[in-house]
Amino acid sequence: MIDLRFLRDNPDAVRASQRARGESESLVDELLAADERRRAAVAKADALRGEQKAVSNKVKAASKDERPALVTAARELAATVKAAEAEQAEADAVLREAHLAVPNVVEDGAPAGGEDDYVVIREVGAIPQLENPLDHLAIGEKLGAIDMERGSKVGGSRFFFLTGVGALLELALLNMAVAQAVEYGFTPMITPTLVKPEIMGGTGFLGAHADEIYRLEADDLYLVGTSEVALAGYHSDEIIDLSNGAKRYAGWSTCYRREAGSYGKDTRGIIRVHQFDKVEMFSYTTLDQAHDEHLRLLAWEEEMLAKVEIPYRVIDVAAGDLGSSAARKFDCEAWLPSQNRYLELTSTSNCTDFQSRRLNIRHRGASGRPEPVATLNGTLATTRWIVSILENHQQADGSVKVPAALRPFLGGRDVLAP
Template sequence: MIDLRLLREDPDRVRASQRARGEDVALVDSLLSADERRRSSGVRFDELRSEQKSLGKLIPKATPDERAELLKKAEQLKTDVKTAEAEQNEADEETKRLLLQLGNLVHPDVPVGGEEDFVVLETHGTIRDFAAEGFEPKDHLELGEALGAIDVERGAKVSGSRFYYLTGVGALLELALVNAAIAQATEAGFTPMLTPALVRPRAMEGTGFLGQAAENVYHLEKDDYYLVGTSEVPLAAYHMDEILDADKLPMRYAGFSPCFRREAGTYGKDTRGIFRVHQFDKVEMFSYVAPEDAENEHRRLLEWEKQWLSGLELPFQVIDVASGDLGASASRKFDCEAWIPTQGKYRELTSASNCDGFQARRLSVRMRDGKKVQPLATLNGTLCAVPRTIVAILENHQLADGSVRVPELLRPYLGGREVLEPISK
């Protein structure tokens, strides 16, 4: 959540952020009104309680005639205090409810617009000219089936659409990617973590995934648990209700977990293969930093992602995501999009988001710098979303005979194997 003091001092900035996101601007005025009621009812409650205490001291000293009048007044005050307390609690709950609906403030440098209004910041690598090489590229599913690496038919039989099996070299390729990603993150100073896939409501709400993203979250109603769509959720909640020492920051974690997404609203989109699925594994970077270091850490996360994709020898571009395409918790987000030959376009593989103090306030994660205690900043960055990375590797490194060249980075994790060959061979 944002700082209420900022809302009071500069409501126009918050309105502009809501407008840039394409969200309800009227929410800002509703929140201001609720906050004013909360503060005024709090003052009223404190005044009545003070009067009640003062009256309580007078009653024992009063004469019999005065005592009767004071007791009558005390009874009325008791009723008034209860009413004021109820009004204060109601206004406080309303303020919290509205505040949780408000997205993070959009960074001033973020391009304004919808999904297609991103700005390309950088382009890396060379897109292969398959025509010049004399063959038509196959898509990842055709390649994966020939390699004995992907089985979507049995995935659908067992679990339904958008599920799959990784088999043989496909399973080995996932393990190689995960191990290589964790190795890079560990070398960069991240602590590797295996995180829970089920979390309580507060963890999911605290990270901002029960607002606009709620439709894509799986909820186990009987037990009131949520399946995470990213290990960002348990990593953000790891230090929930804690105060961290400023001299121990930054604290960086690399979480590996299964991820579950309903993919609501994507009917008919990316239905072939394993690009858009309901369950996948991912390595996620997560940082706790001092607020003043958040923007620098955001750039660091992006550099680690670029290092990773360059190591996989993939052509990719970096984009500054437009305001209307930001998640509720992010003030700014950079995506790395890899070239997918059979689609003829770049598609998202990794992302890096700066959440400033938004998640920290909701989860009560603070830092102590001397005597000062304040919310810190959290950031997250995908290092390797496994299925999409496999898609990009198979399509970009395929050879004319249907085999796939293994990037040098992954060879030590695949027993030195340089080529993945079709099982028919």
Template sequence: MIDLRLLREDPDTVRASQRARGESESVVDDLLRADEDRRAAVQRFETLRAEQKQLGKQMPRASGDEKTALLQRTKELSAEVKAAEAAAGEAEQRLRRAQMAIPNVVEQGAPAGGEDDYVVLREVGAKPAIDNPRDHLELGEALRAIDMERGAKVSGSRFYFLTGVGALLQLGLFQLALAQAVEYGFTPAITPALVKPESMEGTGFLGAHASEVYRLEADDLFLVGTSEVPLAAYHSDEILQLDSPMRYAGWSSCFRREAGSYGKDTRGIIRVHQFDKVEMFSYCRPEEAHAEHLRLLAWEEEMLAKVEVPYRVIDVAAGDLGSSAARKYDCEAWVPSQGRYREVTSTSNCTTFQGRRLNVRYRDENGKPQTAATLNGTLATTRWLVPILENHQQPDGSVRVPKALQPYVGGRDVLEPRR
């Protein structure tokens, strides 16, 4: 949730952020009123409580009519204090609801607009010249690497099996990603796939995108769509030592309902209900967040270079950021069968939005607790198999293996179709 000090001191910045996202500015005024109401309610409670304490001190010295009056006022005051305390509690809840309704304030410089208003920052690598390119599923089935038919038989649509070299390629890709993460000081982590509601809400995934999340009602737990969720909640209600960024690389299975995607990307493994991912996650001081964001992007690009696929980097528009992000960069890999780029990584600067919800803090130079900033970024996912297979395909249906992945497939430099 956003910083109330920013709201009070510069509400126009929050309004401008809402406009950039294409969302209502009225929620800003709602939050301002809720903040004023809560402060007034708390002040009334504290004033009455102070009077109550003062009467308590006067009582032992009072006698006669004075004591009778004090007793009467004490009785009246007790009811007023109780009512004022309840009103302050209700005002606090209204404030929290109003605060939770506003997404993160967009970072200055992010493009305004919606999904199609991104800005291309750069294109990297030469697109391969392939006549009549096969798509990843045709290639994967010939290699016996991807089995969608049996995935659907066992679990339903948008499920699959990775078998043989498909499984080896994914495991190799993730080991490569973790090795790079460790090289740059990340702590590797295998995270829980199920989290409590407060963890999901704290990271901002129960707002506009709640329909994407699987919930186990009997246990009141949620299946995560990214290890960002458990990693963000990992240090909830803690005070961290943040002399430098604290970084984790989480390996997890991820689950998404893909609500509203009927008819989109129904072929292959681009849009599925379950996949695996290695996710970078960083805690840092707010003033370091912008530079840390660019570092996460650079590490994503380093991984894409290792698997030798052409890609582009886009600056995502404000209306397509999601509630927690103040700025987001995507890397999109070239997919020859579609003749277009498709997203394979995303890195977001969430500033103090998640840290405030999850109560993650650090001590500043004066020893005073301050809210930590959080950032996340994809280092590898199952979807990467799509551009890897398609960009390295050969006319006979075989697939060249990027040099960095060859040790994970038995040293082979080419994967041959299995007849």
């Protein structure tokens, strides 16, 4: 949720954020009205409770003759107080609904527009000149690394088996990601993949894209699409200590996505699937450090991409494609030779205090009073990276060269051969 004090002081900034996202400005006015109504209801109820307390004190001190009239007045006032408290409860509910409807305020500098309005920040690495490159599935089948047919037999479309060197390659990649995270002070975590509704909702994933999430109705639990959800919930309803700097976690989890809106997109191979594994960075820091922390997460993502020696570009995601929680997002997209295009491999988002206000995560600021923290996330490696590694490092004889940094995690293998 956004800061209501910021909204009251800067309503035009929030309206501008909505315009940049391509969303309705009327939501801002509805939230302002709900906030005003709730504050008025609280003031009214508080005043009536004060009056009720004063009358109650008068009853205690009243003479026998004065008492009946005061008791009657106290009873009438009690009914008025009860009605005012009901009005306040209703105003609270209306405010919460209006508050949840407004996405995070977009950071200054983020491009306006939708999915296609991103800005390319930089391109890194030389695109390989391959003659008639095979796609990752053809390569993976030759290597005995990917089995889509049996994945579909067992789980349905968009499920797969990683077999042999495919399984080893994923484990090597994710272990290398964890090793890098630990090197930079992250605490490694293996996280739950089922979470309660209040945790899923607290991270902002039950909004416009809720249909992409798997739900277990009998248990009222959700399957996560990223360990960001569990890591955000890790410190819910806590006051955490940031006096020694950011708290950083690296979560390893299996992730699940329904891909409800993909409509046949990337159905071949393991680009867009229902289940995959991922190592996700997650940071809790102060609001004034959030921007710099975001750039650090991006740099760590790029370090991983350099280790697997694939060409990529960094894009500044447009406001309309941020999702409700993020104020700014950078994606790293790797070159995909078989399709002659870039493919998203990593994403890092600065969610400022949007998630922490929903999840009640605070730290003690300079004044000693609890203040909301900033939460940030960033991908360090996923199953999808295998796509880019296989395609960019394929050799004419059907083998795949293993990037030097990855070899120690693959038992010293320098080549994957059919």
